[in-house]
């Protein structure tokens with residue numbers, strides 16, 4: 001393998017990880033964008049999403065990684081798994097908002113954020129109690145088809161995951177830019193009181209935002225399982241923190257920023273692992289977070305933070 | 310000089326579209342509106358005068374339901390609306406031009422106008438109202454693709470008024486429409502307010518620029534630390550000594 005092959009291989013891996021982080025980062029950034037809340041429950045909505053997806057695949061009669069599908073059946077099963085997972089995770093996100101966060105709306109200070117940490121722990125412990133502490137061998141109907149280009153391997157599953165992530169991001173982009181509810185989200189992010197004054201139902205926008213963000217986190221959870229072939233009650237923290245870093249890096253509250261930040265974190269993880277050392281990955285990522293916060297607090301694509309009175 | 314011409318008002322004013330009866334509004338412990346009574350009759354321009362921090366914007370927010378009164382009644386078109394959410398009030402025809410404009414800064418002018426029609430689905434009628442706004446503000450039409458945050462203060466005020474009109478309101482609530490505008494521009498804005506009123510929209514206007522406000526209003530209230538201390542026809546307020554000293558900058562010789 002030449003240097004270039006190694007580099008290209010790591011770029012492929014990085015983009016795969018990055019697509020997953022980007023989907024996860026979108027939920028942080030969307031919720032922050034409209035209600036300026038950092039939602040730490042999001043970490044474990046992602047984790048629960050990966051379980052929902054695994055159970056869905058099992059319910060459809062799959063187990064382990066030996067039952068492989070090709071062509072249209074594969075696409076059909078993947079679509080169904082993503083749909084159920086995203087619906088389930090979305091509903092979980094909405095439930096968290098209704099039960100734990102809505103009563104605290106308008107409470108100043110850190111109480112709502114602390115509540116999200118509490119919710120995160122509750123989800124973590126529920127899954128730990130319900131599913132056990134062992135890593136689960138993930139149900140994965142994707143074939144191991146791969147193509148070799150020189151020394152570089154491109155796996156079919158990566159291409160599929162990229163496609164799913166790209167379609168989801170395009171759909172989100174369309175929703176936010178073109179639909180009336182998306183415009184209402186933008187309006188709320190820019191000026192909440194003015195949004196109310198033009199007749200936007202703020203509670204409804206918040207619910208839809210939690211639903212979409214959580215649904216994307218669920219999709220990321222499924223991608224995690226399909227990519228690594230395992231899941232566990234623990235996966236929320238590492239991936240969640242990296243995705244959160246991605247959101248801050250891109251500019252929290254900024255949707256294209258979350259996508260960019262996600263891909264960058266994915267690339268840093270894979271290239272850092274290759275050229276420096278895997279053990280250093282988190283040190284590099286969080287040093288970057290600190291540097292961004294110090295030198296460019298609004299992130300790469302962020303605007304000056306809105307100062308609210 | 311006696312404070313108002315209360316005796317002649319009931320017969321002269323049109324039936325109320327909006328009415329406050331003994332309204333008390335609080336922010337937490339802070340008692341801001343203290344037993345406010347006021348009304349806007351059908352087709353009237355009514356102004357609310359008052360110095361800084363006396364509760365003018367709070368009155369506006371109480372009309373819109375951004376804050377809810379602790380006691381008293383807010384009635385609109387004959388119905389009590391105290392508990393009605395803001396979105397429902399906008400649907401029923403109350404639209405605001407908020408203090409400091411409050412446009413959506415990173416949306417274009419056109420998008421801002423469209424947000425004003427958020428509660429409506431009658432696409433064809435919305436287009437008609439858009440044209441009506443362009444007719445009132447030809448300058449807006451030249452800047453439809455510009456980001457609202459990059460407009461001049463005067464242009465922003467036009468878009469803010471246009472955005473409110475896109476709700477096709479029966480009652481337009483304006484919080485200091487002259488704030489931060491040059492005198493020539495203020496005059497233009499007040500001409501437009503009159504034009505909107507002639508087209509059938511009732512107007513409730515908060516102003517510190519008492520001179521201009523009283524020149525187009527038919528009735529006015531003076532608010533001091535959350536209480537209505539004076540009310541009467543615009544003419545009677547202009548002639549009132551206290552108003553002249555406090556708000557018209559005219560000293561008695």
Ligand SMILES: Nc1ncnc2c1ncn2[C@@H]1O[C@H](COP(=O)(O)OP(=O)(O)OP(=O)(O)O)[C@@H](O)[C@H]1O
Pocket residue numbers: 336339341359360361362363364365366367368408
């Ligand atoms: N959201 C809020 N929370 C707490 N107090 C508030 C809030 N909004 C306004 N106040 C207080 O209520 C009082 C009245 O404010 P309001 O904005 O109604 O005054 P105003 O008459 O519009 O003043 P100005 O002429 O400066 O616009 C002020 O003392 C203000 O500090």
Ligand SMILES: [Mg+2]
Pocket residue numbers: 365366367408484
């Ligand atoms: Mg004010």
